[in-house]
Amino acid sequence: MSSQEKLILVVEDEPSLAVVLCEYLARAGYRTHIIDNGLDVIDWVKLNHPDLLILDLMLPARDGLDIYRELRTFSQVPVVMATARIDEIDRLVGLELGADDYICKPYSSREVVVRVKNILRRAGDENKEEQQVKGLIIDDKKMAVSLNAVPVTLTPAEFRLLSFFNKHPEQVFSREQLMTQIYEDDRVVTDRTIDSHIKNLRKKLQSIAEDSEYIKSIYGVGYKLAL
Secondary structure, eight states, rough: GGGGOEEEEEOOSHHHHHHHHHHHHHHOEEEEEEOOOOHHHHHHHHHHHHHHEEEEEOOSOOOOHHHHHTTTTTTOOOOOEEEEEOOOOHHHHHHHHHHHHHSSOOOOOOHHHHHHHHHHHHHHHHHHHTBTTTTTTETTTEEEETTTTTEEEHHHHHHHHHHHHSTTOOBBBBBHHHHHHHSSSSSOOHHHHHHHHHHHHHHHTTTTTOOOOOEEEEEEEEEEEEO
């Protein structure tokens, strides 16, 4: 997909800043849309499926981190967090949540465009790799999964788990690491919760490809997605 077809959502409540940034993005060949408050973001994303978000953390009506947490319950669209906060704790919190990048105001619009290009290029490369894993195709924007061209119905937690595995094939993760990936609201869960999700994922995948083992147990360590 060319940059001309890529849609960037700029969530920013400073109109002059948003307009200038969108002008630079448009010159680079991207389509853009601006939202200036936090309440409209989630519904717009679900309806329009942007390719990347530039998300201000200080927004009217709803905090950017809160928006990001809800966003990750149904989409893995790349997110660049933008804020005037310079405190290192805020920076780390943003990145630990899984943000693809973090920019501090005032920022250079040219630099943001370069970062957007790099993130989208990496995302494109990852998508190409994902489609090569034993017929397993994951569409993070639509939260859709198919195996050997057969749709697979998953719960949100199962989808996040499989999507995470799919981005890191053959890499072994402990149960604790997996819990932080599928539950971002600090809820209390046990190892058995992860084991239950793994069991259900295996059952659903093997109902389509019964001779294939996609998720392997590594004794004493955790789980991995096998190529």
